[in-house]
Structure formats: C-alpha cells, structure tokens
C-alpha cells in the first residue's frame with residue numbers, strides 16, 4: 001500500500017503526501033473495522049496526529065466532534081486575500097507554513113472585453129495588486145496575476161490532486177472534488193490559521209450519498225444534476241454535510257463536468273462535495289501535463305480514492321438520480337434552489353410576473369467555463385449558422401475559466417466563432433458572476449426590471465449588477481446558448497423552433513469534446529515565490545482608501561451584552577451579499593473602515609414597511625430617525641451604546657467573505673441572534689470575537705419587537721460553556737420583560753477567541769511551533 005518513492009518520485013506531490021495519509025488511516029483503522037466513506041478517508045487522513053493528539057474512529061461523532069486537520073494547500077482570491085494577508089502580517093510570522101496561492105480574479109470589472117477591461121483593472125487596482133504581489137513575494141506565496149483565470153479553475157489545472165485537501169477563502173472551493181480532491185470554503189481567518197501552521201478546525205461533517213445510475217441523455221448535463229439536487233435539498237439542506245457521489249454513473253462523467261457539480265454544491269450550503277476516482281480524472285491530468293499525478297493516484301485508488309465497500313450504510317441520507325431520465329433545469333430567479341425542470345418552466349412563468357424577454361445571456365464563472373463548456377456553445381453556433389442564423393438575439397458575454405482555456409479556445413477557433421455570433425469575450429475572471437459588471441444596457445440604478453440567463457451558480461438578489469429587479473436564472477452553457485438564439489425565457493429547445501433570420505429551425509443537443517487535442521499554456525501570468533523573501537518589504541500607505549493595516553479588536557469586556565439595542569431585525573434571506581454587498585464595494589475589501597459603510601445595506605428590516613426603498617434601513621433608537629443600517633451602527637458606537645442583530649434562517653449563507661463578520665464587530669456589535677446560521681459565517685463571527693447565538697424556540701424570533709432591549713445572561717468568562725444554553729432577557733418598550741433560551745456552538749478552544757477579542761488576538765498570544 002505504500003507508494004514507491006525515489007529521488008525522481010518525491011513522497012509529496014503538489015503538497016499532497018499519500019504515504020502520510022495512508023499511515024494515518026492505518027493507525028485509525030486499528031481501532032475500528034468499520035468501512036469508511038470516501039469523505040471520511042480524505043478528511044481523517046488529514047487529521048493532525050502530533051502534539052499528543054489521539055483520534056478514535058468510534059468516538060468521532062459527525063455533526064459534533066471538532067476535527068483538527070492539516071490541509072495540503074490554501075488558496076485566496078483578490079477580494080479575500082487582502083484581508084487574509086493583512087491578518088497574516090499582523091500575526092508576525094516570516095513565511096507561510098502551508099503552500100498558498102493568491103488569485104487575481106474578482107476585481108476585474110467586465111465592460112468592453114478582455115483587453116480593455118484588464119487595462120482598466122491594472123490601473124484601478126494597481127495598489128491592491130502591488131500589495132498582493134509584494135506580500136506574496138515576502139511570505140512565500142504563489143501569486144496569479146490578473147488575467148490568469150478564476151481561482152477554482154486555476155487550482156483545478158495546476159494543483160488538483162486526487163485525495164488532497166485544499167481550503168480556500170471562497171465558497172466554491174469544493175470545485176476540486178471533480179478531481180477527487182476535497183475542497184472546503186473557509187473565511188480568511190481560518191486560512192490565516194492554516195498559513196500559520198496551526199491546525200485547522202472543522203466539525204466532522206455528515207455525509208449525504210448521491211447515487212448516480214444511467215447516462216446523461218440529450219440536453220441534460222452535469223449542471224442539471226446539481227440544479228436538481230438544489231431543488232431537493234434547498235439552499236440550506238447540505239449544511240454540515242459533504243455530498244459524496246457514488247454508483248456507476250460517476251464513471252461516465254468528465255472531470256471538469258464533475259467539477260461543475262462540486263462547485264455548485266456551495267449553493268446547498270454543503271461543506272464540500274466529492275467524486276470517487278474515475279478514468280476521466282486520469283484523462284484530465286494527462287491533458288494538463290500531470291501524468292505523474294495520475295500515476296501516483298492510481299497506486300492508491302482503491303485504498304484512498306474510493307469509498308470502502310459496504311460504507312454506504314454509513315451515509316446519513318441517500319439521494320438516487322437516474323442520469324438517463326434527468327431533465328435540463330433552469331433555476332431561479334433570486335435563489336438557486338428554485339428548480340424548474342425544463343418541461344415545467346413555461347408553467348412557472350405563466351404563474352409569475354417575470355420579464356419574458358431576456359436582456360443578457362452569459363456563459364462563464366468557475367462553475368461552467370471549461371473547454372468542453374465552450375465547445376458546446378460552438379456546436380450550437382454552427383447549427384444556427386447552418387440554418388441561416390449567424391447572430392444571437394440577445395447580448396452574450398463569455399468568460400473563459402482561465403488563460404489556458406482562453407488560449408486553447410482561441411487556437412481552436414472557438415472564440416472567433418463566438419465573437420462572430422455576437423459574443424463579447426471578457427477576461428478570464430469572475431466578472432458579472434460576482435457583480436464586477438459595468439452594466440449599461442439597462443437602468444441599474446433605476447432598478448429596471450429584466451431577466452438574464454447564465455451558466456453561473458448563484459443568482460441572489462442584485463448579485464450580478466446590484467439591481468434588485470434583475471431576475472437571474474442559472475442553467476447549463478448549452479441552454480444559455482440556445483436561449484440566446486430565442487431571446488425569450490419561455491423557450492424550450494427540445495420542443496420549440498427558433499425564429500431565425502432566414503427560416504425557423506430547431507437545435508439539436510450539442511455533442512462536444514471533453515478535452516482539447518492539446519491545451520495551450522497561454523501567457524505567463526504566475527509569480528513564483530522566492531525561496532527566501534525576507535529581504536522584500538510590504539508597505540501600506542496610511543492615507544490609502546483601499547488598504548488599511550488592522551488594529552486588534554478589544555478583549556472581551558464584561559457586561560457588554562447588557563441592555564443591547566436591536567440594530568435591525570433581519571427578515572427572510574440574508575446572505576453575505578446582503579451583509580456585505582459586492583460590486584462597487586470590492587475595492588474596499590482591504591480597508592475595513594471604508595467597506596463597513598455597506599453593512600446590511602440590502603437586508604430587509606422586519607421593523608419597517610415592506611418597501612424596496614427601505615432595504616438596508618433601520619430606525620436609530622437614539623434619534624428615532626430612519627437611516628441606513630451602518631450609519632445607525634456607527635452612531636450608536638460613538639455614543640457607547642451596545643447593539644445586536646436579530647437574524648432569520650440560515651443567516652450568512654452564500655460566500656465565505658469574512659467582511660460580513662468583521663463589519664459588525666468593527667462597528668461595535670456584540671451578538672447576532674438568529675434562527676440559524678450558515679456554517680462558514682458562523683465560524684467567521686466567532687473568529688472575530690462576536691457571539692453567534694440561535695433561538696432554542698424558533699418562534700421567539702417573532703416575539704422580538706421594535707424598541708426591545710436585549711440582555712444576555714450566562715456569557716461571561718466561566719459562565720459560557722460548550723453545550724450550555726444562554727438566557728436572553730428581553731425588555732419591551734411597555735416595561736414588560738420576558739426570557740428565553742439561546743443556543744451556541746462554541747467549543748472550549750473557540751471560547752478563548754471570544755475572550756481574547758478575536759482568534760487572531762489569541763494566535764498572537766501563542767508560540768507557534
């Protein structure tokens with residue numbers, strides 16, 4: 001079972017050490033004969049075994065036990081890396097202790113096309129790119145410059161290694177599961193722990209098994225598998241679980257196609273998503289010049305890269321999907337779990353008031369911008385051209401996933417065919433997927449109602465263009481392309497004809513190439529870290545409005561949860577996009593003071609009338625004026641008034657951005673009391689020294705009224721204990737009071753973060769060995 005190692009075959013490949021993983025599994029399996037799921041193998045083989053730690057398989061309680069893990073790699077993108085690196089700098093270490101890369105993909109604004117947009121980004125974000133580049137050089141981090149590609153695609157192409165464990169400061173890090181690598185999205189503070197060589201903590205996840213049988217037919221694609229699962233599990237149904245695929249259908253799918261599923265598993269709130277080893281992984285690794293990785297992986301395929309026989313009985317739930325009968329799906333608007341099988345879409349449209357005419361079609365994002373995805377678009381363009389129609393009916397935007405994909409698609413003529421059909425080829429970056437879109441075709445500020453269709457993953461309100469009236473639908477790239485010829489949302493390419501410029505015609509499902517004949521490398525966009533970066537320096541201009549060195553938060557102040565005002569009672573969905581919106585705010589991601597002006601500015605306040613103009617507003621309890629939430633928070637902070645936030649279900653779902661946790665802390669908040677939290681956000685809050693608490697009785701959320709003041713009892717040092725409830729006392733305006741119980745998920749180690757004021761404050765007090 002041990003890998004042969006020689007001078008030409010190092011034990012570590014791309015940071016992954018199979019020998020070590022197998023040794024850990026051997027130790028664990030001595031305690032238990034139980035077959036292991038693939039998820040368990042990959043996670044437990046990364047358990048930290050030093051420092052006197054002992055793990056007993058039988059005692060790991062999924063959903064409860066805190067695992068201490070050592071990831072093989074860390075990745076950050078430019079919108080989260082600034083804050084992560086600012087935190088790493090303040091930890092005072094000379095160099096990262098785990099291989100780390102930074103990717104410049106979020107900040108590039110899409111407007112005119114790749115060349116001009118990249119030029120604009122280089123000048124607009126020069127200060128941030130310089131900071132990331134110089135900090136990467138100094139601290140031993142690989143830096144991918146603007147134009148390199150989207151973080152997850154670049155990882156897949158360069159660092160994807162079956163059996164490895166990567167954490168990334170982006171919720172779509174599970175993308176790596178398409179190559180059998182476990183990818184988990186984390187907040188920047190978690191990444192800083194791992195960069196510093198500290199164990200990284202994760203609650204042992206549950207495992208949801210998805211059995212695939214049959215084979216995809218016609219227009220159905222892997223996007224439809226995850227869109228269907230989103231409909232079944234909803235945006236929170238995967239919380240605390242890894243989605244593990246098994247069954248014969250897994251062996252029929254391409255590696256990048258499986259990555260599409262793993263990527264979008266973030267939309268059901270899951271911890272990660274994983275596929276067992278398959279021949280397509282070998283094909284992909286060979287095509288990307290990593291035969292040596294494929295060879296090494298094949299040596300451990302049965303013991304490490306597939307679930308043990310009989311382990312299915314240990315799945316917490318099983319979902320069956322017959323690929324042969326799967327329909328294409330269109331999900332949306334406003335939430336990715338609103339799943340419409342194509343045959344049902346017209347019916348749903350008839351019942352709703354969604355704009356029928358499409359304003360934009362977009363193919364791209366880390367979910368669907370592979371070579372195969374682009375080739376599918378080309379196949380349809382050729383069909384339309386053969387039928388006499390050479391142009392799309394609606395504006396079409398294309399973002400290749402990486403420079404490698406761009407260069408290959410350019411060399412193979414795909415991009416030219418797309419351009420001829422009317423597509424604008426944007427830079428290899430996130431673009432409209434994340435709101436980096438200088439949109440001119442609709443009146444965004446005037447909240448003009450419109451519909452867009454894309455191959456992206458996430459379609460929350462305002463996600464692409466900050467316009468709450470943009471109805472966004474997600475689907476596969478081939479569906480987007482077909483819809484771009486129809487121009488209408490109530491279209492079904494299986495049954496409907498397209499009215500072309502010369503005649504009407506029907507499109508056939510594309511039959512695209514899984515991989516190109518050969519991948520082109522494209523332009524050199526990688527900055528390798530020097531072996532010793534100590535002579536390099538990093539400077540931050542104190543007058544900068546983009547970057548700001550961090551000041552440590554104050555230690556826990558006894559009595560800080562007494563008589564708190566309720567800043568806002570959030571009603572309904574409140575994602576990290578609501579708490580810390582993106583788009584124009586991206587540029588302040590490295591400046592906590594400036595970005596805090598966006599806090600909760602798109603959230604709905606249950607205390608105010610249901611009026612779109614009042615989104616992000618609240619009543620200032622000190623002046624009775626209605627103002628935007630961050631300014632009210634600032635005012636209370638200046639006056640020394642303590643405050644908390646009341647949240648609804650799955651508060652903080654969506655991305656991993658820690659700004660959503662840093663901002664309330666920076667503006668003087670103490671506690672967030674919600675019906676439930678999304679996993680990453682809850683951890684982020686704890687890392688920043690906030691108190692995330694949940695109602696024991698969910699109905700108590702409804703009892704919180706405007707003007708209530710809240711005190712928490714049992715949160716002081718020595719009182720707050722793992723598993724022990726906190727008492728909330730509510731004082732109403734009329735003088736009456738009531739009490740109820742709140743839950744928390746702090747474990748003993750995390751309580752030290754709370755007392756120290758933040759996890760980072762705590763790290764600084766420890767000697768890192």
Ligand code: F3S
Nearest residue numbers: 172365366430433434
């Ligand atoms: Fe970027 Fe959109 Fe993916 S923001 S990392 S392309 S989800």
